[in-house]
Amino acid sequence: MPVSTDPAAADFPTSRVRTRAEAEAYVASVCFKHGPPRLLGIELEWTVHHFDDPARPLDAATLIAALGPHAPRSLVPDSPHRRLPNGSVLTVEPGGQVEVSSLPTTSMRSLFSVVAADAEYVERRLRTAGLVLGDQGTDPWRYPRRILRVPRYAAMETAFDRIGLDGRLMMCSTAGVQVCLDAGQPHRVAARWAALHALGPVMLAMFANSPQLFGERTGWVSTRTRALLRTDPPRTRPGPITADPAGGWAKRVLDTSLVCLRRDGEDWTAPSGVSFAEWIHGALPEPPTRDDLDYHLTTVFPPVRPRGYLEVRYLDAQPGQDWMLPAGALIALFRDESTVDEVLAVTAPANGRWVHAARHGLLDRALARSARDVFDLACRHLAEPDSPAGLSDRLAEFVARRLAAVSDR
Incomplete structure (x- = not known):
């Protein structure tokens, strides 16, 4: 999280976090930045597979060779970690998923052009090495296997294994589209x-696109969402909807348990069940610092996460350039405040139906009804000049196909 450069940081101690109230004020100030909605960003994530056998495990050496100078230092400690040709940053998730993260910009047309070009560049590099990008929100075949050998992910794996397999799946076998x-x-x-x-x-x-796991259909249209919601519910469930989002988020963060504890050496395992608030109140020998709080913020990841901006994390990865459809719809619906109010009105019947959406998708009638109104609204606003050419028509055709498919069942 880019919180250490926030001007508000000067108002808080640079070392020990002394009280819960101080911690909550800090979290609220750095996670919710105010101002006219101007900047946009996109992060695209894919699983990576061998072209000749998508079910064969991926090894770090093959991925390192494919990424070359763009490999992140979590994978290659002495890598130059060069940006992609159009300025995006490439990172790697624990199971070898690759992620392309754009720089923030004010233009949707420019954003999509840059991200598409950098994604195509990554795809070409992987293809040369005999690798391909996955086209679903989960790895449909392989058992989750971590290839990043860093203390953070080892500690997270230990913590999530206490709950079940879904934490490993989330870390190593899922891929999504994120809009900022x-x-x-x-x-x-x-x-x-x-x-x-x-x-x-x-x-x-x-846009549910993850119906398979371990070579079998799971019975969920978004198995990725099922894994996320089950990983560690206090950490991964949707956030509370209140009149004070910043205050509610700050309380939630302080009450969330530590999933890793930074220290010298390779063992960052955190004691089970100790929240950050309890750490402040003396649950651990050494008191927490503001840097510790900054780091803790990176370990809480619900479907919408405030990071100074709002990071939308609830979309499955899409095949090819279909990521433009949900990303374009989200951006179009949140460019104008009157449209935001319309979104609230037309989605009211489907509000809170996260599990229904992940399991049944558009077969849920309340979701299908809201979808017709939501995407009609999105298509109208995608006709504006800064939208990529033809995107409104592409979205309309996609939505019509999806709705027709469920109406026939």
């Missing part, structure tokens, strides 16, 4: 926060 939007002006933050959450089940149902 500004939080907005102070008087609009609560509405934007609520609308992003209300929209989540509808978007999830429309």
Whole structure:
């Protein structure tokens, strides 16, 4: 999280976090930045497979050779970690998934052009090495296997294994589309926060793309979402919808247990069940610092996460360039505040139906009804000049196909 450069940091101690109230004030200040909604960003994530046998395990050496100077230092400690040709950053997730993260920009047309070009560049590099990008939100074949050997992910694996397999699946076998939007002006933050959450089940149902695991259908249209929700519910469930999103988020973060504890050496395992608030109150020998709080913030990852901006994390990875459809819809729906209010109105019948969306998708009638209205609204706003040419028509055709498929069942 880019919190250490925040101007508000000067208002807080640089070492020990002394009280819960101090910690909550800090979290609220760095996670919700106010201002006109201008900047946009996209992060695309894919599983990576061998071209000749997608079910064969991926090894670190093959991926390192394919990524070359773009390999992150979590994979190659002395890598130059060069940016991609159009400025995006390439990172690698614990199971070898690759992720392309754009720089923030104000133009949707420019953003999509840059991200598409950098994604194609990565795809070419992988293809040369005999690798291909996955086209689903979960790895359909392989058992989760971590290839990043860093203390953070070893500690997370230990913590999540206490709960079940879903933590490993989330870390090593899932891939998604993430869209980053500004939080907005102070008087609009609560509405934007609520609308992003209300929209989540509808978007999830429309773009669910992870029906398989270990070579079998799971009975869920978004197995990725099932894994996320089951990983560690206090950490991964949707956030509370209140009139004070910043205050609610700060309380949640402080009450979430530590999943890793940074220290010298390779063992970052955290004691089970100790929250950050309990750490402040003396549960561990050494008191926490603001840097520890910054780091703890990176280990809480619900479907919508505030990071100074709002990071929308509820979309499965899409095949080819279909990532543009959900990303374009989200951006179009949140460019204008009157549209945000319309989103809240048309999604009201589907609000909170996360599990229904992940399991049944558009077969859920409330979700299907809301989807018709939501995507009609999105298509109208994608006709604006800054939208990529033809994207409105592509989205309309996609939505019509999805809705027709479920109406026949």
